[in-house]
Amino acid sequence: MRRLPPLAAVRAFEAAARHENFTQAAAELGMTQAAISYQIRLLEERLGVPLFRRERRRVVLTDAGRRLAAVAGRAFDALDGAFAAIRAEDEGMLTITTSYTFANTWFAWRLGAFQLANPEMAVRLLTDDSLADFAGEEVDVGVRTGLGEWPGLAADLLFRVNFTPMCSPAFLAEHGGTLRPEQLLELPRIGPDDPWWETWLKDAGVAVPEQQAPRGIRLGYQAHEGAAAMAGQGIAMLTPFFWRNDLAEGRLVRPFAQLSTRGWGYWLVYAEHRRLVPKIRRFRDWLLAEVARDLAALEAS
Known part of the structure; x- marks a missing residue:
């Protein structure tokens, strides 16, 4: 078990020893001069020896203080280096x-x-x-x-x-060039059991049969569903933000202006x-x- 004095006192001593000035140590550590004096007094009482001599308007390290300052300085340098390495590794x-x-x-x-x-x-x-x-x-x-x-x-x-149905231009042309929302109940849907379908259809005023087994393939991820839609395998419920470039370049089309959200x-x-x-x-x-x-x-x- 380590019998170390309070770290705050050691930190105050190390700064004061480096500057040989309580005022400068206080400024560096964001403390008052009185607080620095108090911490050093606690350390001196703990050690039983004086660490500084007070001479007129300055303080001077004693022999014991000089020996301790060298060790404390190396210890704080080692800590600073270790923490800097961790920070650099994290950054x-x-x-x-x-x-x-x-x-x-x-x-x-x-x-x-x-x-x-x-x-x-x-x-x-x-x-x-x-x-x-x-x-x-x-x-x-x-x-x-x-x-x-x-x-x-x-x-x-x-x-x-938000989300809306999308398909390839060829798929849309194959089904007449325009669609009505109720037609989606009969067309092959990609991800037909996605709850987004029910939300969008109800927003469009389409009554969704409760027991209907929807037609279509199940792929699990919107990334797969969008790719399948571009390949003409059906119509998918997609988020326009993710497919903006494909819409702009004509690989996908939006048959409906309506957007829904949950x-x-x-x-x-x-x-x-x-x-x-x-x-x-x-x-x-x-x-x-x-x-x-x-x-x-x-x-x-």
Whole structure:
């Protein structure tokens, strides 16, 4: 068991010994001169020897004080180096966790721009639809979908999730060039058991049969469903934000202007106590700007 004196007293002594001036030590540590004197007096009482001699308007280290100052200085230098190494290691790697859909439909295409803007930082992307444990896992930030309420996490809204049916131009032409919402009950749907279908159809005024077994293929991820829609395999319920480029370049079309939502959004999340960590702040600012730019382009299209 270590029998060390209070760290606050040792810290005050080390600063005062380095400057041989209580006033300068107090300024460095953000303390008052009286507080520095008090901490050093506690240390002297603990050791049973004086560490400073008071001479007129200055203090001078005693022999015991000089020996202790050398050891304390090396110890604080070692601690400072260890903490600096940890900080540098932490700043050198940004670990991001997000869902498969967000990663593959939008994020992975843009992450390289952040890496180029921050060449000193390695970026690791973890794709998993389960929620990361920020307390127990080595994760810096995440992108989650939900209502934005996760205890212990700060959450910045990226965008609200909305959805509408999309298909390939060839699929639309094959079915007459225009569609009515009620026709969707009979057409091959991609991901037909997705609850978004029922929400969108009800918003469009279509009565959805309760016992109907919907036709279509089940792929599980919006990234797969969008790719299948572009291949002409059916009509998919997709989020326009993720498919803006495919819509603009004609690989997908929106047969209906109607957008529906269930109130959820995509959020950038990180541990509340790490809000001011530089690499997290840099990534947050970059991601919010990227999303805002694409949202503006989508609204203008």
